[in-house]
Amino acid sequence: MSQEQVFKTIIDSIINLDEEKAIELASKAIKENLNLVDVIEKGYAAGIRRVGELWEEGEFFLPELMRGAQIMQNCLDLIIPHLKKGAEEVSKGKVVLATIEGDIHSIGKTIVGTMLRAYGYEVYDLGADVPAEKIVDTAIEKSANIIGVSALLTTTMFGQKKIIDILKERNLLDRFKVILGGAPVTNAWVAECNADGFAENAIDAVKLVRSLLEK
Numbered sequence: 001m002s003q004e005q006v007f008k009t010i011i012d013s014i015i016n017l018d019e020e021k022a023i024e025l026a027s028k029a030i031k032e033n034l035n036l037v038d039v040i041e042k043g044y045a046a047g048i049r050r051v052g053e054l055w056e057e058g059e060f061f062l063p064e065l066m067r068g069a070q071i072m073q074n075c076l077d078l079i080i081p082h083l084k085k086g087a088e089e090v091s092k093g094k095v096v097l098a099t100i101e102g103d104i105h106s107i108g109k110t111i112v113g114t115m116l117r118a119y120g121y122e123v124y125d126l127g128a129d130v131p132a133e134k135i136v137d138t139a140i141e142k143s144a145n146i147i148g149v150s151a152l153l154t155t156t157m158f159g160q161k162k163i164i165d166i167l168k169e170r171n172l173l174d175r176f177k178v179i180l181g182g183a184p185v186t187n188a189w190v191a192e193c194n195a196d197g198f199a200e201n202a203i204d205a206v207k208l209v210r211s212l213l214e215k
Contacts (some may be wrong), residue, residue, distance in 0.1 A: 008093070014044060014047025014068055015050055015103070051069075093121055094146070096126065096147050102148065103159075105182075112202045124142050136167060146177050179198060
């Protein structure tokens with residue numbers, strides 16, 4: 001079976017909510033020394049993103065969405081200890097993640113948090129529908145380096161900008177790097193918010209965090 005076929009089989013196992021198959025494939029990937037970053041991003045992450053799309057389209061309901069996310073997490077729990085062994089050393093830092101208030105989408109953010117942890121970052125995931133003030137307060141409390149804020153709806157994107165506004169009001173702009181995520185986010189929006197960048201996927205998010213902390 002080629003790597004592309006392995007990835008497709010993993011994706012299918014997540015979409016079909018077949019935990020036994022998904023875990024079997026995770027174990028096989030570890031045993032065969034496959035590129036585990038690719039296994040996560042092109043297999044499990046791609047599968048759970050498709051589950052999210054099916055939920056958006058009304059094909060899946062909340063129980064299926066939650067079940068898919070749990071299966072993926074169980075597989076990642078197997079993979080991540082092995083991924084850490086093979087991952088290059090990075091400058092560790094603290095990252096606070098949240099989906100902004102009014103938005104309940106959390107799959108993409110959860111995947112980003114999982115990948116950041118895999119690369120040795122300390123992640124505080126506040127979940128979804130989180131007020132901007134709470135995100136900033138947590139970043140202060142945890143002495144975070146990075147604040148990552150996701151928004152999947154155009155109507156909630158302005159909450160991302162509110163993070164920057166609060167930091168500006170409190171004279172904390174220089175203390176944190178703020179990164180944005182979510183389907184409607186663009187470079188133009190990042191510039192308008194005066195944020196520090198955005199990532200389209202979990203791998204890019206790891207690279208972005210690394211580059212910001214190296215500056």
